[in-house]
Amino acid sequence: GAGVSQSPRYKVAKRGQDVALRCDPISGHVSLFWYQQALGQGPEFLTYFQNEAQLDKSGLPSDRFFAERPEGSVSTLKIQRTQQEDSAVYLCASSLVVSGGGNTQYFGPGTRLTVL
Amino acid sequence: GQQVMQIPQYQHVQEGEDFTTYCNSSTTLSNIQWYKQRPGGHPVFLIQLVKSGEVKKQKRLTFQFGEAKKNSSLHITATQTTDVGTYFCAVPYNNNDMRFGAGTRLTVKP
Numbered sequence: 001g002a003g004v005s006q007s008p009r010y011k012v013a014k015r016g017q018d019v020a021l022r023c024d025p026i027s028g029h030v031s032l033f034w035y036q037q038a039l040g041q042g043p044e045f046l047t048y049f050q051n052e053a054q055l056d057k058s059g060l061p062s063d064r065f066f067a068e069r070p071e072g073s074v075s076t077l078k079i080q081r082t083q084q085e086d087s088a089v090y091l092c093a094s095s096l097v098v099s100g101g102g103n104t105q106y107f108g109p110g111t112r113l114t115v116l
Numbered sequence: 117g118q119q120v121m122q123i124p125q126y127q128h129v130q131e132g133e134d135f136t137t138y139c140n141s142s143t144t145l146s147n148i149q150w151y152k153q154r155p156g157g158h159p160v161f162l163i164q165l166v167k168s169g170e171v172k173k174q175k176r177l178t179f180q181f182g183e184a185k186k187n188s189s190l191h192i193t194a195t196q197t198t199d200v201g202t203y204f205c206a207v208p209y210n211n212n213d214m215r216f217g218a219g220t221r222l223t224v225k226p
Contacts, residue, residue, distance in 0.1 A: 048213045093159075
């Protein structure tokens with residue numbers, strides 16, 4: 001079956017622009033995660049959804065970052081007034097079961113954001 | 117920041133040599149997962165360890181979970197060029213999500 005998909009795969013933004021990154025999880029997966037991965041680093045947790053509920057957003061670096069999953073499937077990560085330090089790969093992952101901890105996460109290909 | 121320490125950060129080996137990466141936590145873990153990320157790719161789940169002292173094998177890969185459930189290792193026997201990539205451990209956090217280590221980047225010289 002289809003895996004996790006993300007769009008766009010690459011995004012170049014001018015500093016100050018707003019961007020929206022989309023994630024289509026595996027159908028039926030309850031849990032959805034967003035991570036930020038800087039070059040040479042491990043994925044850093046941003047936020048977690050269980051269905052449409054955002055249960056943990058402690059990893060969002062500032063109030064410029066906003067994520068939503070209104071119908072419990074597709075999710076959008078929005079970054080307002082982008083800064084150069086926002087440049088990274090943004091990974092989305094989904095998991096079948098309710099509790100994300102300790103369950104296999106399936107990652108999408110990521111969106112590489114470059115802020116000029 | 118990361119909840120778990122992973123060492124070494126980099127490892128360069130000759131093809132056929134063995135490779136080991138270690139993951140260490142200051143707290144007892146309920147489980148630990150290992151992922152592999154190929155250059156330019158995304159993390160792919162390899163395995164999950166749950167039991168104290170657990171050892172699991174996948175062909176040339178051997179995964180161990182420490183007796184105290186605070187550390188884990190991934191050992192690759194006789195590396196091949198297809199093993200190239202970054203290996204991450206991931207541990208549960210707040211019962212909802214996972215925290216990833218910084219990863220060990222493996223390069224293999226043919």
